[in-house]
Amino acid sequence: MAKVYYDMDANLKVLSGKTVAVIGYGSQGHAHAQNLKESGVTVIVALHEGSKSRETARNDGFEVFSPAEAAKRADIIMFLVPDHIQADVYNREVAPNMKEDAVLAFAHGFAVHFGQVTPSKKNDVFMIAPKGPGHIVRRMYEEGKGVPALVAVYQNASGRAMEIALAYGVGIGAGRAGILETTFKEETESDLFGEQAVLCGGLCELIKAGFYTLVEAGYQPEVAYFECLHEVKLIVDLIFEGGLSWMRYSVSDTAKYGDAVSGRRVIDDAARANMRKILSEIQDGTFAKDWILENRAGRPRMKKWVAAERDQLIESVGRDLRSMMPWLAKKEAPEY
Ligand SMILES: NC(=O)c1ccc[n+]([C@@H]2O[C@H](COP(=O)([O-])OP(=O)(O)OC[C@H]3O[C@@H](n4cnc5c(N)ncnc54)[C@H](OP(=O)(O)O)[C@@H]3O)[C@@H](O)[C@H]2O)c1
Known part of the structure; x- marks a missing residue:
């Protein structure tokens, strides 16, 4: 049986003093960014020049940067751009600019599991994958509920990757419903x-x-x-x-x-x-x-x-x- 974590198993304070960059402001991006912000986490949004989501993110009260600029400022970088462009965004913009010990986060394992994104051994890499579309992730959070999510750690450079991942999951409201442990391989292939x-x-x-x-x-x-x-x-x-x-x-x-x-x-x-x-x-x-x-x-x-x-x-x-x-x-x- 899968191991399941709830709010009481995580500590949101793990994220205090840290900046989370949410790259992408589509289905998942808008929900993660807004839920985390309302959970007290410092969030910035990253979008490409000319993105139609830039205005929406600004209207929702976020500072918006290019992925390269956001990578310089962030401690945790969540990739919520379409899976097939994550490698390009990572290789061209994020990797050359990110802090050496930044944490990389994903909502689906495709890019990492199939070797499209190959993080340095110095980075924690985790996944929080909500089992529902972004508008439900947002609506449930607003109603004081949550959407279940999967959690996985791909690399644990700091020794605290799971702790950070669970705090992130709780920050988007998933700990109210249950966060099931898996692996990048299992989540991606299934x-x-x-x-x-x-x-x-x-x-x-x-x-x-x-x-x-x-x-x-x-x-x-x-x-x-x-x-x-x-x-x-x-x-x-x-x-x-x-x-x-x-x-x-x-x-x-x-x-x-x-x-x-x-x-x-x-x-x-x-x-x-x-x-x-x-x-x-x-x-x-x-x-x-x-x-x-x-x-x-x-x-x-x-x-x-x-x-x-x-x-x-x-x-x-x-x-x-x-x-x-x-x-x-x-x-x-x-x-x-
Ligand atoms: N949708 C779901 O229900 C769901 C559920 C669980 C996990 N996931 C995972 O969540 C991740 C995001 O999926 P999604 O469905 O939320 O994507 P999405 O709705 O298609 O949104 C993608 C966002 O990325 C932006 N973007 C596109 N190219 C970019 C670039 N080069 N640099 C920066 N931003 C860029 C888009 O901007 P524009 O608006 O300008 O195009 C848009 O804001 C994927 O890994 C997916 O597998 C999705």
Whole structure:
């Protein structure tokens, strides 16, 4: 079982007299910076020239610097820029300017675990990875609650890296919910696997496969959309609230029996073998290398895939059906 830390296991005073530089002011950045500040920690924000987040951070009361300038001033440097640019920001701006004994912090292990960022042995390196998006991390803190987080220490140069990491976690409110100990390896590999095999890749392809199976068999696309996409939320909400057993208790007996006899025919031995292959390609670095090269080339494969996915029947049918549901806020993804 994972070791779990709470507020009482950490001492926020560990951060007093220290300056935390939060690099990036997006989903996680705005939440970490504001929560830490309200916990009494000195925080500065670092953003690149021309960043659209600069004004927001200033309006929220922060001094904003370039990453290079912030690195000179900071004792703890938290990287909350997108994972694929962390190495560039570290190598070009942070490493040449940071204090020799500065502490490096991350909210996801990708850059460190896959050797994109290679800190000097003189630095403590830790991770506090909230298990929720930034706006929830912020909202829960404001409500006196917290979002659980993972903590890991990659390097413990000072001998106090875990103490500092836990103080940081408590400062963003995670100690109110629970901070689970892990490693950079475990967090990074399991996070990539989860999003590829289940949460994003697996779920979207399951929905599409179900939708097109019905449409190709002559069922109306609108009906197929309701059955294979719209209702996913109802089921996931039940699973989220009380696990698989609560969902199965809540659905009809017919649905339960269908689950029993058909679920394992969809996710069969071949699908499980594919999952193991995906995991091994994450573990041996094949995926990380591929993603880094894709970024360097300007994301040609991803752009092509995004365009093809946007242009699908399931998307246009969904747009029309959602316009009939006035309780849904209209969401149209911008170009990405
Ligand atoms: N989002 C989540 O739910 C979540 C959960 C747990 C962990 N994480 C981890 O948290 C980290 C940050 O992710 P995020 O989702 O918060 O990112 P995000 O919302 O995309 O925000 C990125 C921020 O970095 C800024 N930025 C971009 N390039 C920069 C540069 N060269 N120098 C300085 N700032 C730069 C962006 O500025 P602009 O606004 O100008 O683009 C933006 O403010 C990642 O390691 C991610 O894996 C995220």
